[in-house]
Amino acid sequence: MSGTERPFDVVIIGAGVVGCALARELSRYQLRIGVLEKNPDVGYETSARNTGVVHGGFAYDIGSLKAKLCVEGNRMMGNLAKELDFPFKRCGKVLVGNTQEDYERLLEVIRQGEACGASNMHMIGEEELKAKIPGVVGKFAMLSENSGIVDPFLFTIALAENAVKNGAEFFFCREVKSIAQEEGMWRIRTAEETFSTRWVINSAGLQCGKISDMLGIRGYRIIYSKDDYIILDKRLGSLVPMPIYTVPSNTYMGIHVSVTTDGNILLGPTAEDSDDPSHYAVAQKNIDGLYKAAMELWPNFSRADYIRTYCGILPKLADENGKIQDFKIEIRDDLAPRAVNLVGIESPGLTASVPIARYAIALMMERESFAEKESFDPVRKGIVRFAECSEEEQAELIRKDPDYGELVCRCNKVTKAEILQAIRSPLHPSTMAAVKFRTRCMMGRCQGGYCQMRVAAMLEEELGIRPEEVNWAREDSPLFFGKVRE
Amino acid sequence: MEERYQELDVLIAGGGPAGLAAAVRLWENGIRKILIAEREKHLGGILRQCIHDGFGLTRFRETLSGPEYAGRFIDQVKELQIPYITNASVTHIGGNSEDGTHRVQIVTREGLLEYRAKAVVLAMGCRERTRGALAIPGERPAGVYTAGVAQAYMNLYNRMPAREAVILGSGDIGMIMARRLTLEGAHVQAVFELQPYPSGLNRNIRQCLEDFGIPLYLSHTVTNIHGTKRLEGVTVSEVDRNLRVIPGTEKYWPCDTLILSVGLLPENELSREAGVVLDPKTGGAFVSERFETSVPGIFAAGNVLHVHDLADYVSMEAEDLADAVTEFVTGKELQECRFPVRYDSTVHHVIPQKVSLTRDLHLSFRVTRPFEDCRIEVLQEDKVIAFRKLKKALPAEMFSITVAKEKLISESEPEVRIVW
Numbered sequence: 001m002s003g004t005e006r007p008f009d010v011v012i013i014g015a016g017v018v019g020c021a022l023a024r025e026l027s028r029y030q031l032r033i034g035v036l037e038k039n040p041d042v043g044y045e046t047s048a049r050n051t052g053v054v055h056g057g058f059a060y061d062i063g064s065l066k067a068k069l070c071v072e073g074n075r076m077m078g079n080l081a082k083e084l085d086f087p088f089k090r091c092g093k094v095l096v097g098n099t100q101e102d103y104e105r106l107l108e109v110i111r112q113g114e115a116c117g118a119s120n121m122h123m124i125g126e127e128e129l130k131a132k133i134p135g136v137v138g139k140f141a142m143l144s145e146n147s148g149i150v151d152p153f154l155f156t157i158a159l160a161e162n163a164v165k166n167g168a169e170f171f172f173c174r175e176v177k178s179i180a181q182e183e184g185m186w187r188i189r190t191a192e193e194t195f196s197t198r199w200v201i202n203s204a205g206l207q208c209g210k211i212s213d214m215l216g217i218r219g220y221r222i223i224y225s226k227d228d229y230i231i232l233d234k235r236l237g238s239l240v241p242m243p244i245y246t247v248p249s250n251t252y253m254g255i256h257v258s259v260t261t262d263g264n265i266l267l268g269p270t271a272e273d274s275d276d277p278s279h280y281a282v283a284q285k286n287i288d289g290l291y292k293a294a295m296e297l298w299p300n301f302s303r304a305d306y307i308r309t310y311c312g313i314l315p316k317l318a319d320e321n322g323k324i325q326d327f328k329i330e331i332r333d334d335l336a337p338r339a340v341n342l343v344g345i346e347s348p349g350l351t352a353s354v355p356i357a358r359y360a361i362a363l364m365m366e367r368e369s370f371a372e373k374e375s376f377d378p379v380r381k382g383i384v385r386f387a388e389c390s391e392e393e394q395a396e397l398i399r400k401d402p403d404y405g406e407l408v409c410r411c412n413k414v415t416k417a418e419i420l421q422a423i424r425s426p427l428h429p430s431t432m433a434a435v436k437f438r439t440r441c442m443m444g445r446c447q448g449g450y451c452q453m454r455v456a457a458m459l460e461e462e463l464g465i466r467p468e469e470v471n472w473a474r475e476d477s478p479l480f481f482g483k484v485r486e
Numbered sequence: 487m488e489e490r491y492q493e494l495d496v497l498i499a500g501g502g503p504a505g506l507a508a509a510v511r512l513w514e515n516g517i518r519k520i521l522i523a524e525r526e527k528h529l530g531g532i533l534r535q536c537i538h539d540g541f542g543l544t545r546f547r548e549t550l551s552g553p554e555y556a557g558r559f560i561d562q563v564k565e566l567q568i569p570y571i572t573n574a575s576v577t578h579i580g581g582n583s584e585d586g587t588h589r590v591q592i593v594t595r596e597g598l599l600e601y602r603a604k605a606v607v608l609a610m611g612c613r614e615r616t617r618g619a620l621a622i623p624g625e626r627p628a629g630v631y632t633a634g635v636a637q638a639y640m641n642l643y644n645r646m647p648a649r650e651a652v653i654l655g656s657g658d659i660g661m662i663m664a665r666r667l668t669l670e671g672a673h674v675q676a677v678f679e680l681q682p683y684p685s686g687l688n689r690n691i692r693q694c695l696e697d698f699g700i701p702l703y704l705s706h707t708v709t710n711i712h713g714t715k716r717l718e719g720v721t722v723s724e725v726d727r728n729l730r731v732i733p734g735t736e737k738y739w740p741c742d743t744l745i746l747s748v749g750l751l752p753e754n755e756l757s758r759e760a761g762v763v764l765d766p767k768t769g770g771a772f773v774s775e776r777f778e779t780s781v782p783g784i785f786a787a788g789n790v791l792h793v794h795d796l797a798d799y800v801s802m803e804a805e806d807l808a809d810a811v812t813e814f815v816t817g818k819e820l821q822e823c824r825f826p827v828r829y830d831s832t833v834h835h836v837i838p839q840k841v842s843l844t845r846d847l848h849l850s851f852r853v854t855r856p857f858e859d860c861r862i863e864v865l866q867e868d869k870v871i872a873f874r875k876l877k878k879a880l881p882a883e884m885f886s887i888t889v890a891k892e893k894l895i896s897e898s899e900p901e902v903r904i905v906w
Contacts, residue, residue: 449634472716475715479628484646
């Protein structure tokens with residue numbers, strides 16, 4: 001399918017969580033929307049590489065967009081999760097302290113949070129803290145009841161799938177090479193095509209500086225903050241009912257022990273500045289450092305519980321002195337009319353993604369009015385997960401579709417039916433990682449040791465591709481060099 | 487389709503070399519209400535992908551490939567019409583219940599099956615330790631495979647996973663894959679082993695590495711992984727006697743594939759849920775000399791109990807287990823095992839962990855490091871009651887020693903040690 005024949009009303013560059021939220025929110029209007037993404041799927045960079053915490057909105061400067069949009073995002077997450085059917089738990093979160101100084105800082109955090117519109121934050125004593133989280137080290141804590149956890153992959157996928165349902169078009173493996181203004185239209189060139197559009201949105205995440213330059217809005221300084229994490233076995237998950245943080249500053253949350261919606265424990269992040277937004281290597285010194293720091297906070301694991309490490313990178317906007325700035329969401333009519341420029345969308349971008357999208361659309365609507373689309377359907381259904389069903393429901397699923405009776409992934413109990421549904425899902429994903437994010441297959445303690453062969457075979461068969469065309473995650477990341485024997 | 491009992495004497499979880507051998511022996515012992523549940527489409531377990539030879543020398547006194555070895559048991563299962571189901575994943579094993587049976591739930595395409603079994607045989611085997619478990623630093627490109635995954639891709643799926651390979655870990659499957667990849671036209675540059683001694687069997691070093699000119703570097707490990715898409719190379723460093731990386735020894739090895747053969751872990755998630763107590767040394771259950779776990783009526787043998795060096799010993803252990811299960815389900819009381827088996831720092835672990843001293847003592851174990859010209863000794867009350875001389879004892883091998891009942895001193899905990 002070629003998207004280049006007819007001009008678009010809006011082209012969104014970047015299919016991270018913010019790009020997908022923009023696509024979904026814009027699909028409420030009578031607009032032709034295109035999303036360009038350099039990777040083969042949504043959410044391959046920052047959006048999929050974080051702690052998945054839905055922040056309360058207390059850790060940002062008063063009056064900042066980060067604070068305002070985070071509080072809004074936190075409030076709406078429950079309804080979004082219902083509408084779009086992605087895993088979200090409002091489990092709360094604690095910020096654990098030990099000293100008088102910590103205590104005062106936490107009180108300040110509460111005051112700051114309240115000034116930002118955050119609510120349900122209070123101090124708890126050691127007894128209550130340990131009743132909530134056995135084995136945590138700390139004398140007291142600030143409890144933020146509104147905080148929660150979300151599955152960042154499925155949140156992003158859900159937004160994108162709902163956008164597709166409402167007419168948005170996604171173009172994968174399309175890296176933007178250049179952007180030009182011609183006759184009142186934006187011409188966006190990728191390797192093989194040119195996309196013409198009236199509006200363009202830069203939601204390129206790690207590449208926001210580069211795209212901003214292409215739009216003619218030059219000079220933003222982006223610092224790449226690299227976060228390394230360790231993932232622990234699910235077996236321990238029930239011991240950490242909510243994320244455990246230390247006392248934060250306004251720019252760094254500190255190393256925390258968190259939990260995913262699947263019950264895996266996360267240790268991280270490290271936070272170091274990097275000049276390369278594509279270098280996702282986890283360093284040995286950080287693995288050692290995380291072990292030590294996490295042990296001080298929650299000493300109930302061992303190295304034998306490790307199942308994987310990962311790294312995420314945040315694009316932070318900095319001033320000339322290196323001071324980290326607020327989200328920049330702007331339309332520069334003087335330099336780049338009908339271009340929405342989103343720069344430095346880092347944490348809490350996941351929590352705030354839908355409010356960010358709505359804020360950006362409001363800026364657009366100050367300049368042009370978009371007609372609403374009556375047919376907009378806000379509801380998206382995800383894949384029914386066998387492992388999370390009751391025995392009666394499981395029996396019923398198998399009766400309706402025997403593929404639900406074939407367990408492919410042992411660790412996370414993922415069935416063949418779920419994997420087939422993932423491969424056939426609305427974004428037409430084509431990689432092993434895409435199946436992994438949609439089903440949790442290969443995400444468990446055996447890391448695909450048992451199931452990956454079957455997933456690869458299903459991708460080949462369903463997509464009708466050759467063995468050397470099966471990619472792990474990115475373009476040109478093949479699993480195989482063909483067949484052993486023809 | 488085989489006849490299925492709702493009520494069973496014995497449910498066998500896993501149709502590999504342990505489960506199959508246990509089933510055949512149980513049948514021969516006259517136990518008929520049994521069922522093998524195998525998660526794969528075919529019986530045979532991991533042996534199906536082990537197309538190399540070397541199986542069966544002990545059990546059948548001839549050398550067989552993995553599928554041939556499994557075939558011996560599978561033929562018997564079919565001939566005797568022992569009930570089995572495939573494509574059937576056991577998802578739950580109940581612990582103690584009021585009537586003494588265990589509820590077992592199995593997911594199949596035909597539906598959710600439920601059984602009540604007097605005894606359950608854990609025969610789920612083991613899984614491979616992964617890159618993530620070792621937390622090897624670096625990027626996460628395609629092309630990092632455990633040896634068993636690479637073996638499955640090649641031998642079961644006809645997919646070529648490598649061209650220029652480096653292997654970390656001198657486990658047996660890694661060395662066997664070095665040979666297999668070479669025979670199929672890939673280039674295996676080297677095998678690196680963290681320990682100062684190999685972790686696989688000597689015969690594999692000779693037949694899979696030396697015969698193909700593949701170097702084995704001891705006291706080396708991978709310290710970084712490079713590549714954003716497919717693997718581009720690995721950094722390998724030397725380690726000192728305490729297994730710490732020696733700075734300045736880093737060397738870059740360009741390659742498109744890293745094969746990991748860095749250890750096997752008994753697969754005990756089901757056992758754990760059933761309340762079976764595990765030995766941190768083996769990763770498998772604590773068992774009595776009759777292979778009964780801490781949960782009465784749940785038995786374990788093979789690689790789910792402790793990682794073996796040869797499949798023959800897996801099957802033979804499962805056959806011993808089957809004799810005990812036979813007694814259990816026919817109402818004979820199994821002797822109480824009150825005496826823990828002790829061992830010193832020369833021994834990594836011993837199976838069984840508890841004995842009765844009323845039967846011949848049969849102990850299987852591994853050593854913690856290599857020994858030469860040494861003796862395995864079994865002691866009671868500080869007296870050597872049995873010993874075996876060995877030219878060499880390597881951690882890669884599993885050892886066993888048997889002490890006749892008559893030689894045992896009653897009411898005294900036995901101890902195993904190596905002296906050299």
